[in-house]
Amino acid sequence: MRPIFKSLLVAAVTLAALPALADAVEDGEKVYKTKTCMACHGIKGARPVLSYPMLAGQNEKYLLTQLKDIKAGKRVGSNDPDTGHPYVQGMVDIMHLVDDNDLKNVAKYLSQLPPGKPKAMDPPPAPDLLAAGEKAYNSLGCKSCHGKDGMKPTAKNYPFIAGLNAEYLARQMTEMRDKVRVNGQSKLMFGTIKKASDEDIIAMSAWLSQLNRAAE
Ligand code: HEC
Ligand code: HEC
Known part of the structure; x- marks a missing residue:
């Protein structure tokens, strides 16, 4: 193939892949907003409540592994003394609402968001x-x-x-x-x-x- 055609072909294939990526991100946003994630991890994954983790701008691969592990009960962690249950329990309880495809999309969505600003400590650290x-x-x-x-x-x-x-x-x-x-x-x-x-x-x-x- 002549180089010019080859590069046009590559460009066409790349362009065709873009809507797929946009769809995944859009679907991920929908999952995030409708499957209760936002209630704990905050708007755009950047303002979590209590001592919960910020998710915005985290590595996609890392996010997906954690989501699968939390859903499968492989990441339990320690107990919250206030509730007597693992910190992650509230999240485990909603994971029946999401399937593997949702997890893939929500990880993609979260990974491309800008990270949030640090939460000020009270009292401020010395x-x-x-x-x-x-x-x-x-x-x-x-x-x-x-x-x-x-x-x-x-x-x-x-x-x-x-x-x-x-x-x-x-x-x-x-x-x-x-x-x-x-x-x-x-x-x-x-x-x-x-x-x-x-x-x-x-x-x-x-x-x-x-x-x-x-x-x-
Ligand atoms: C009831 C509160 C709650 C809900 C709802 C919730 N989470 Fe979580 N999530 C947590 C807590 C708490 C942790 C951290 C647990 C720990 O301390 O180990 C966590 C951990 C995570 C982690 C691992 C982060 C890291 O840095 O390792 C990801 C990813 C995550 N949540 C995504 C989601 C998504 C996506 C949803 C919606 C499908 C969701 N969570 C719903 C409370 C929640
Ligand atoms: C050899 C590589 C390696 C070194 C060295 C290392 N880490 Fe990690 N760290 C990891 C990996 C990989 C994970 C994610 C584990 C998983 O897959 O659940 C992690 C997870 C973490 C987390 C949890 C993040 C989250 O979102 O839940 C914290 C906090 C952390 N590391 C802090 C540290 C600190 C502090 C040190 C130095 C004392 C350190 N790490 C040294 C590889 C490393």
Whole structure:
């Protein structure tokens, strides 16, 4: 084939694929808004309630694995002392409303949204605490997978961790250190996180939670 025809053909095929992507994102938005996700994770996945995770701008592959694992009961995590049930229970209870296709589309939708701004901590964290968090993050070697400042995961199934809720971050780190969260690729974290003390976890969570991906 002459190169000009070949490139026209490639362009035509690429253009044909675009509506499919737009449809998936649109369907994902519908799932997000109608299957109760928004009540807990907030408008456009960017303003979650309580200590729940921000989803906007997260890696699509990571999101999809977590959704499948939560639906299948593979990611349970620790109990919320206020309810006596796992933190994730309220989400598990609605997962019968979504099928595999919904999960694929909602992961696509969420991954292409702009990340939200960090939620201010009350009281504001002391500068010393933030500095200790940054130091622990860099010296423990978290960067090799989550990237500089938790903003550049080195694989598509690794999560962005900058700007997530501080309490959520601390809970996940502790659950992985205690091997309560073992789903997905959690095993990759075990060797590193076991070197983190409770103080390191509190400091890293405070520091990471206040980094602004929206400003990057
Ligand atoms: C009743 C509240 C609630 C509802 C409704 C809910 N979630 Fe969640 N979701 C949570 C909580 C709480 C967690 C974190 C659990 C934990 O601490 O381990 C979570 C975790 C997640 C995660 C993993 C995030 C990460 O960073 O690992 C994804 C993805 C997610 N939810 C997507 C959704 C989608 C999509 C829907 C709708 C189909 C939904 N959730 C509905 C409360 C909810
Ligand atoms: C060898 C790679 C690797 C290293 C090193 C690593 N992580 Fe992770 N981390 C992961 C992977 C992979 C996941 C997702 C696990 C899954 O699939 O469920 C994860 C998940 C997380 C989560 C949960 C995110 C969410 O949205 O629920 C936090 C928080 C986290 N890591 C913090 C850290 C910190 C802090 C360090 C350093 C002490 C660290 N990680 C070191 C690979 C790594």
